[in-house]
Amino acid sequence: MRAAYASALHPDQPLRGLTVGDLPASPAPDGWVTVEVRASSLNHHDLWSLRGVGLPPDRLPMILGCDAAGVDPDGNEVVVYPVVEDRADPRGFSLFSERHPGTIAERLAAPRENLIPKPAGVSFADAACLPTAWLTAYHMLVTRGRIAEAESVLVQGAGGGVATAAVALGVALGKRVYATSREQGKRERIAELGATAVEPGARLPERVGVVIESVGAPTFDHSMKCAAPGARIVVCGATAGHRAEIDLRRVFAMQLEILGSSMGTPDELAALLRMIEEGTVRPVIDTTFGFGEVERAFERLASGDVFGKVVIDHLA
Incomplete structure (x- = not known):
């Protein structure tokens, strides 16, 4: 499947380790399901990962990305809560792309309880801005x-x-x-x-x-x-x-x-989605790129000129 992943770690030039290409999909563990990703968004966490912060060489290649919205195996539109319970991590949790493959891919394996229903009135792009x-x-x-x-x-x-x-x-x-x-x-x-x-x-x-x-x-x-x-x-x-x-x-x-403060809860993510659905607030998107422009999206994020979120439209 197509994915954007860290193939090498470069502390001073993180984008040198970014690769976009085909990787085999990891099998979903028990209790996990596969989501067809429709949109994802970038975070500075992705640049830190490419620098090797929180991502050691023995976990490469690692698909990047914490944020995703897509469709579950039953056809439901969902937003993926990015925090995974992880006893091996000192925090007691990890984010997608730290120990488990991330969201900038055609498909994502995620715990079923991490899937939050996406309201029909909220676009995949807007929903993908929210989880982190x-x-x-x-x-x-x-x-x-x-x-x-x-x-x-x-x-x-x-x-x-x-x-x-x-x-x-x-x-x-x-x-x-x-x-x-x-x-x-x-x-x-x-x-x-x-x-x-x-x-x-x-x-x-x-x-x-x-x-x-x-x-x-x-x-x-x-x-x-x-x-x-x-x-x-x-x-x-x-x-x-x-x-x-x-x-x-x-x-x-x-x-x-x-x-x-670090991250939030699934209930808070659901509350955020309701605010978006009701028109109380709208995510601020700097730029939207197609999946074929992932390198440009990372360059935009790394430039420091962004105002709001950089979004990847996986269908474009």
């Missing part, structure tokens, strides 16, 4: 950040999948959303989503109840200073540096909560 980046943003805002208790939100480093999803979801949930970006073009796109776009480190007109932090060391002090008393700073990554300096005096004086 949008689910992570939803979990950060709603569950970890308790956004219902806040009036305003700061999203650091909008442009990528998680941060852009957090902006769109925050606005859809009726909150005042501020978002930072170094690039004027991305700040204009942020404003189009209904948020207030500011330069990194800029003073906000108010302190916020929730901060969405995926940048790390360069922005963390700003996140702390923008947090209102009792605010939640929710961290899902550290793309620009993981060793942030924290003024503990501000933590206890302002009674701040610093919370780690």
Whole structure:
């Protein structure tokens, strides 16, 4: 079957290890079913995999991709929840493309309980945006950040999948959303989503109840200073540096909560799908490529110029 996979690992030039070609389909374990993939989307996780982060050489070749929407063996349209229970992993789980073949292929083997019904009114492309980046943003805002208790939100480093999803979801949930970006073009796109776009480190007109932090060391002090008393700073990554300096005096004086967050639950993915079906929010798609353009899709993701998700249409 056609697939995009890591055939080699190159920490400094990850795209050198990307191959698009035929691979034999892995047999589905007991309790798993085969999904015919209609759309998938890329995440920076795929680039990290090509660098060898979380993917050792002995697992190559490994089909890439965490996100997929498609059709199950009974003809039902489904979205695939990307988290697989895995006792061999220290986290207790793994994502598709870490220990099990990923989603950028004609077919995907997945546990039956990982299949979430796709509403008829939600396209395969939109559905394929949700399982990793949008689910992570939803979990950060709603569950970890308790956004219902806040009036305003700061999203650091909008442009990528998680941060852009957090902006769109925050606005859809009726909150005042501020978002930072170094690039004027991305700040204009942020404003189009209904948020207030500011330069990194800029003073906000108010302190916020929730901060969405995926940048790390360069922005963390700003996140702390923008947090209102009792605010939640929710961290899902550290793309620009993981060793942030924290003024503990501000933590206890302002009674701040610093919370780690990773992925979300199947029920949260179903709730996201309902929001899309009801028209409350729409996934932000940067570019859609056909399966024959997978290399171009990865180049687009690696360029750093993306705003939203890069989607693969498997039927194009």
